[in-house]
Amino acid sequence: MNQPQKTPLMMLYSLEKARRFSEKYLFIGRFLSKIMFSLKYDLQKAEINIDEERYCLAATVSAAMYGLMFLFVGMAFGVIINRGLGTGTIAIMLVTGLGAGLAMLIFHLIYPKLAAFQLASMVDQELLFAMRTILIQLSSGISLFDTMKSISKSNYGQVSKEFALVVRDVNSGVSETEALEKLAFRTKSEVLKKTAWQLTTTLKSGGSITSALNSQVEELISKQMNSIREYSAELNLWTLVYLIVAAAMPSLGLTFLVIASSIGGSGIGPEAVILIIVLSISVQCAMIFLVRSKVPKVVK
Numbered sequence: 001m002n003q004p005q006k007t008p009l010m011m012l013y014s015l016e017k018a019r020r021f022s023e024k025y026l027f028i029g030r031f032l033s034k035i036m037f038s039l040k041y042d043l044q045k046a047e048i049n050i051d052e053e054r055y056c057l058a059a060t061v062s063a064a065m066y067g068l069m070f071l072f073v074g075m076a077f078g079v080i081i082n083r084g085l086g087t088g089t090i091a092i093m094l095v096t097g098l099g100a101g102l103a104m105l106i107f108h109l110i111y112p113k114l115a116a117f118q119l120a121s122m123v124d125q126e127l128l129f130a131m132r133t134i135l136i137q138l139s140s141g142i143s144l145f146d147t148m149k150s151i152s153k154s155n156y157g158q159v160s161k162e163f164a165l166v167v168r169d170v171n172s173g174v175s176e177t178e179a180l181e182k183l184a185f186r187t188k189s190e191v192l193k194k195t196a197w198q199l200t201t202t203l204k205s206g207g208s209i210t211s212a213l214n215s216q217v218e219e220l221i222s223k224q225m226n227s228i229r230e231y232s233a234e235l236n237l238w239t240l241v242y243l244i245v246a247a248a249m250p251s252l253g254l255t256f257l258v259i260a261s262s263i264g265g266s267g268i269g270p271e272a273v274i275l276i277i278v279l280s281i282s283v284q285c286a287m288i289f290l291v292r293s294k295v296p297k298v299v300k
Helices: 023-035 039-047 051-081 087-139 144-152 157-170 176-186 190-205 211-265 270-293
Strands: none
Touching: 039 051, 039 087, 051 087, 087 144, 087 157, 087 190, 087 211, 144 157, 157 176, 176 190, 176 270, 190 211, 211 270
């Protein structure tokens, strides 16, 4: 639990410093960890080695830092829009600072779950090749333990790391079935979880491991092909939405504002045009990341 730990994405306060928090401040972390009751297990599955109370407190400190930074960003926007540091500018500062702080706190608290799913996608990406290797070695007469040991030393990314933990547990005196059960509880990958439970059941019943794994490989191939077909169909819709957001909406919106301002007798300042451009670029970037996140993790 005390090994060096990489700071989670976009967190401004390191976990190494969070481990040295005084106990009198941990009541904030305990309160948040009771709200996010699954955080303890998400941290374990995301391989973030820190207790949930200290993680929540580090997330709160990081969110406060973001809030303070965006307070000054809001002040800059308020001065540009209102031409001075008045009530409107202060309102923009408070909304921007509190909004950014709350948004980053929520992101920090759900990040372990997102990271766990990312690890699961990395497992699914390499699992098919690893399972085929296991099938080949088992069919050639190699024992299950030696096969798992071989996988742990191979270049199968996160799958090799997962099986390395299984091999470590077995070497420490745990039975193969118990080590595989721990793997099933630990991983976020539904496919690896199902495979581990299938191996455990087969070992307990004395059935054929090769037959059980062969059915899992066929099911995984079918699942990956279906995910590719679904993504291909969904991509057509996202292409249309992107064209509307990137080209149609900014030009039509600007035209509408020009017409509305001419009817009302007011003009459109450069701030409004800059705001439209910034919003358009932000939405486009968000859509690009969203589409990229939906790419099936079937191959590298």
